[in-house]
Amino acid sequence: MIGAGPFGLAVASALKAAGIETLALGGAMSFWRDHMPRGMRLRSPWHATYIGHTKGALSLDSYAAFLGISPREPLLLENFVDYGLWIQAQTVADLDTRWVSRVETAKGGFRLALADGDAVHARRVVVATGLMNQQMIPAVFNGLPAELVSHASEHAGYEAFRGKRVAVIGRGQSACESAVLLKRSGADVELVCRGDIHWLGYRTLSGNKSWSLRDFASERLASPSRVGPFPLSWLVEAPGFVHRFPEAARDGLNLRSLGAGASGWLKPDFDGIKVNAGSRIVGAAAKGHAIELRFEKDAATFDHVLLGTGYQIDVARLGLFAPDVLAAIARREGAPVLSAGFESSIPGLHFVGASAVGSFGPLMRFTAGTPYAARNVTRFVKARGKGYAAARN
Numbered sequence: 001m002i003g004a005g006p007f008g009l010a011v012a013s014a015l016k017a018a019g020i021e022t023l024a025l026g027g028a029m030s031f032w033r034d035h036m037p038r039g040m041r042l043r044s045p046w047h048a049t050y051i052g053h054t055k056g057a058l059s060l061d062s063y064a065a066f067l068g069i070s071p072r073e074p075l076l077l078e079n080f081v082d083y084g085l086w087i088q089a090q091t092v093a094d095l096d097t098r099w100v101s102r103v104e105t106a107k108g109g110f111r112l113a114l115a116d117g118d119a120v121h122a123r124r125v126v127v128a129t130g131l132m133n134q135q136m137i138p139a140v141f142n143g144l145p146a147e148l149v150s151h152a153s154e155h156a157g158y159e160a161f162r163g164k165r166v167a168v169i170g171r172g173q174s175a176c177e178s179a180v181l182l183k184r185s186g187a188d189v190e191l192v193c194r195g196d197i198h199w200l201g202y203r204t205l206s207g208n209k210s211w212s213l214r215d216f217a218s219e220r221l222a223s224p225s226r227v228g229p230f231p232l233s234w235l236v237e238a239p240g241f242v243h244r245f246p247e248a249a250r251d252g253l254n255l256r257s258l259g260a261g262a263s264g265w266l267k268p269d270f271d272g273i274k275v276n277a278g279s280r281i282v283g284a285a286a287k288g289h290a291i292e293l294r295f296e297k298d299a300a301t302f303d304h305v306l307l308g309t310g311y312q313i314d315v316a317r318l319g320l321f322a323p324d325v326l327a328a329i330a331r332r333e334g335a336p337v338l339s340a341g342f343e344s345s346i347p348g349l350h351f352v353g354a355s356a357v358g359s360f361g362p363l364m365r366f367t368a369g370t371p372y373a374a375r376n377v378t379r380f381v382k383a384r385g386k387g388y389a390a391a392r393n
Contacts, residue, residue, distance in 0.1 A: 001126050002100050002112070002320070004028045004092070007353035008128035009084060010052025010370035013091035014378040023120060025096045025112070029084040031130050032077065035153040037181050041074035043173045043200075043263050048225035048368035049075055051087050058087060074265060103127075104322040109348055124381060126342075126350040133318055134311040134354065138169070140284050141307065148291040149284070151307045152178045162186035164303040167293060169281070171197045175308025176262035180269045182306070190274040190302070192281065192293070198261040201226075225368035228257030235361075239372050242361035247332070250361060257362040260310075313355055325349075332358055341380025342373065350377060 001012045001024040012024040027033075042049060046060065053059050063083045064071050088095055102113040109123040135151040146154075152174045164187050168179045171193035182189045191197075223233035235242060236257055242250060283294035284305070292301045314334030316326055330337040330345035335358035342350045342360070352373040356364040363369040 001128060002026060002103075003128035003130060003132075003353075004088065004095055004097075005031055005128060005130045005353070006051045006084060006367045006370050007130065007373055008126075009087050009092055010374040011126055011128060011352055011377050013052050013058075013087065014374035015381065016091065018378050018382050020378070020381055023096060023122070024092050024094075025098060025100055025114070025120075026129075027097050027099075028088040028092075028095055029081045031132060032081050032084065034156055036077055037152075037155055037178065038077065038157045039181050039184065040077040040177055041263075041265075042077065042080055042367075043074065044366055044368060045224075045226055046071050046073050046075065048227075048366065049080065050371060051084055051367060052370045052374045053087075054371055058090065063087075074263065100320060102322055103320050103325055103349075105325055105346075123385065124348045124350065126352060126377060127315075127318075127320070127355065128352050129318055129320070129355075130353050131311045134313055135307075136309045136312040137307060138281070138309060140281055141305070144284060144286060144291065147304075148286055149305045149307065151309070153311075155306075158182045158185040158187065161304060164188070165301075166190070166304045166306055167192050167300070167302040168306045168308050169193070170260070170308035170310065171195065171262070171277075172260040172308065172310060173262050174310060176266050176270075178306055178308050179273050180266055183269070183273055189272075190276055190300075192276045192279055193260075194278065194280060196277050197275065198259070199264045199267050200261045201264040225363060225366060227362050227366055227368065228253070232256055236363050239360040239363050239369065240376070242363075243338075243359060245361075250358075254357060254362055258357075258365060311354065313357065315351070315355060335359070340376075342377055343380065352377065 001008050001022060004024055004026040008024060012022050015022040050060050060083060061071060063086055099115040100112050101115045103125060104111045106121055109121060110125050112120045112122060135153055141149045158181050161182055162185055166182055166187045166189050168175050168189060168191045175191065176197060179189050179191050221230055223237050225237060227233055228236045232253060235253060242253060279295050281293055282296055285292050287301060290301050290303055291305055292299055315336055328346050336344045336351045336355055338344055338351060338356055338359035342352050342356055344351060354365050
């Protein structure tokens, strides 16, 4: 198992519980700890934030009871990270925190070269690296220095921007929540986006009682994970069914369900944040210690640009695979094409989490997808033979 975030922990936990010899590698919840800002809250509802275990002693409810906190939304990042570490301590206590530097084919499976020079041989490899190295950087910002432009995933906090004028690019959850956290840290914030912000669930949260039939369907009949618009959200809940869709239909579902949107509970905190909607950036250039953004009709200067532009899956950018392995992975627009058991075109090589969205649908982008991935991979591996070969060299 490469990766120990929500998907990695969920799948490793299920494999171990099934008696399958499993070695998990990587830092527990490392992407969430090191690449998400302090003070952030999760967009997912409480009942869609379980890491693999929806009920019982390892559920989010049990974690909340253990800490003596009330199940409430939205969940703080710090609590979510602690929940993941709690799961890891109980189910993957032998986690090997070393990083994998290269995956190669070998007799009987794969050779995983580790960063410290050691290596592990395995019959199967599950890649659960999440959004590592998958940042989407608009071409207009290519070549600009990091002190002027950065992606939201590069920050665990925004204190360094106090007193700075910051442009946040985007209108999804990452961009909007980053804008709020920047403002709280004392920055002068302007959100720059191509269209209006789509606030998710704001009518309910604001107490607005003027309901249309569509409002009622969207809010009252929402799916458990609330991923995607009603009624498509209920298709999202069935990744195995989505996997059987024709490619065009699955692509359409992904596009509709993963469009830019921000949780309505952020909207009251937008007071004091300028929103420059409907603007297209046609150029960007360093101006001394500042950065100038050029729009179609005018320009503006900022101390820093923060990209809340999301992610685009391209497994080549993971930097994990030997050239012959990468060449043998069937891909569509950078994402691996996966069959049953989340297996790629290379037998024994599996991908779960965000890399699986193209094959299994939008739920794989969220923690809500961890129970399905854990069950599916475990069932598949159990039917075809157990374990990893623990040989090292």
